[in-house]
Each structure stands twice: as structure tokens, then as C-alpha cells.
Amino acid sequence: MLEKRSSLICLVAVLIAGAVLWPSPAQAHGFTISPAEINIDNLTPGQEAEFELTIRNDDDVTHRFTFAAYHSEQKDRREGRAEFPDDDWISFSPQRPEIPPNSSSTVKVQVAIPPDSKWANKDWEIWLGVTPESSSLLAVKLYVRLLVSTGGSVYANPRTNLPIWAIVITLVILILSFYYFRRRKRQEKRSQS
């Protein structure tokens, strides 16, 4: 009876040791992004729009995720949508978040269209790709569709976008006024003497 009990204890100990030393096979490699599609309407060239993406790491280990913008082919875009002109107009913060297992995090996305009338009244689409950094053979990448429509006017921030030539003309007017004022002063002094 004693022998049977000690064998059972040994068996349990071996099973526990096995579970610790030989971990279970790789779990499903998954994560979730929301929302899956974002529509920005009436974004005036020269202005910025900001929104948040939520990413949930459904895996059992911590992953670092990378965000980047991707141009999609015409056949894969929504009807009537043209290619987004420049992915430098989109920024992510943070761009490479590290997310613990079974946890969520948010990433701020900023879309800034340059203040140029040629970007007015456009309908664009670009994909925001998210992928975990991994050394596995198979990797998952999820795309969020970003649809951007611009308004008809152009917003130019005067403090940052005042044309150089306007500054030059303003300076010339001021210098001429000052010069004229000095000249009149001298003439006045001469006529007095």
C-alpha cells in the first residue's frame, strides 16, 4: 500500500515537472483591432484630424506591434476612392506599442493634409497596417480602412504659412516709410539752419 502511494506521488511529480519544463504547443497567434473602418469627412486642406485605434493582444505573450500606412490597389479600395497621395501625412503615437498578453492599448492617429487647393474636394482611401513583431514563419497583419474626404476650402495658418513675398512687401513698405520720415526730417533741419 505504501509502495503504491509513493509511486503515485512520483507520477504526479513527473507530470508537474513535465508541465513546467515542456510548455504547451504554440497558441493561436491573434490580436484584434477596432474600429475596422474610419471615415473622415470634410477635412479642410491645412487642418488636422485625430482619432484612436484600439488594439487587443489576444496572445499569451507580450507583443510589440508596428503601425504603418499602406497604399492599396484600386480593385481593393471602396468604390470612388482614389489612392491617398502621401503616407507622410499620417502619423501614429506610439508607432510601436508593447502590449502585455490579453490586454488592450490605444494608438493615436493624426491625419494632416497640406494647405493646398489641389487637395480640396477629394475622396481618398489608405490602409493602416498593424503587425506584431515576431520570428514565426507565419505572421498576421490586420488593416484598418481609412477613408478621407476633403472639403472645398483651404485653411492656411497665417502664423506658419504666411507667404514669403507678403512678408517681404510688408518689410519694404515699413522701410520706405522710415526712409521717407528720415529724409523729411533732414530737409526740415536744413531749411531751419
Next chain:
Amino acid sequence: MKEVKISVIGILSAVIFVLMFYLPTSALDSSGTITITMTGSKEISISLEPTNWNLEADGDGTVSPNTEYTTGAQWCTLTVGGNCDVKTYIAGEDAVGTDEPAYKWILSTDGSNNVGVYASWFEVDDVEHGDQRCTLIPEATEESPGENLWPYSGGSNLSPSDIRHFGLKLLTPQPDFTDGGTGYFLNGGVGVQTTVTISAVAA
């Protein structure tokens, strides 16, 4: 007194000139309302299992030149999570030496191998959905996420909780050199690494 007036007029005209630019743009600022629509609470998710392929050809994960290896068409299980229908794509890339990044196997674009050129395919054998394919895996580019995994031609998009199976096939490059009638790779005994990316977007 007259001179002071002239200089004041000059300064005023400069200020007005600057305001000519400032005022119309300020008016625009208050006119437009940006609308950001997050389409419902749509979530997108897919998962894969397994994610690694242990090549057992020689029992130790090594591969021989100019040889085909296959996982079998039921090897990997793709499960659609989230709550929206998805389109899925598959793309590959060049394989790079793990210890020597300069050593590369270029991904074939036509299914043929060569010295330093390998090919890979994905295989689908789904009797239930009438889907049997063995398609060359293309390289991902900035413009394309790759070949359609699902839907295939005539198929439908995948829906949440859908499960599909696929496998991989590999054709290794021709030998870098031959010695005594046997082909070898230059980096024999050292690994090469590559990634096959399965991507998804809301349908």
C-alpha cells in the same frame, strides 16, 4: 506733423496688407466641421495555428537543395474573429541567413527555382467549399498585400467564426555548389529565415 502721418499710414498699410491674408483664413477656420465616423464598433481579427513549420525532412529541420517540401493542405487553421467580414491575403518575402544577412534566397516570381532563388505556394483542399488550389505566393509590395487567400475566384468573403485550413509548399534553391555529385548550400548548417504574412481587411 505731416511726416508722422505718412509713417503712420505706411505702418497701417503694412498691417492691413498682413490682415488681408489673416482675415479670410480665420473665417475658414470657423466654417468647416470635420466629421469622423468610426463605422459602428467593428472589430477585425484573425488567428493562425500553428505559426511555425518544423521541417522534418532530415529529422533535424535541415533542407536539401532543389527539393520540394509540403506541410499538407490541412496544416494551418485560420479562424476569423472580430465581428466583420474580411478579405484575406497571403504574401512572402526573401529568405535571409540568420547569422549572415548578406546570404539570401530570393522569392521566385514564376514558381521556378535557381541558385539563390526559392519558391513557395499555399495549398487549399476544401471539399466542403469546393475549393482546391495550389497558388504561388507572391512577394508583398507597398501597393499590394499579396494574393487573395479568401475569397478565391467565385468564393465569398470570410465571416466571423469561419474556419479555413491551408498548407504551404516549399521548393528550395538549386545548390550553390556541387562536390562529388552532391549539391550544397554555401551556408550549410546555418539557418535562413523568412516570413509568410497573412493579412486581413474589412470586406
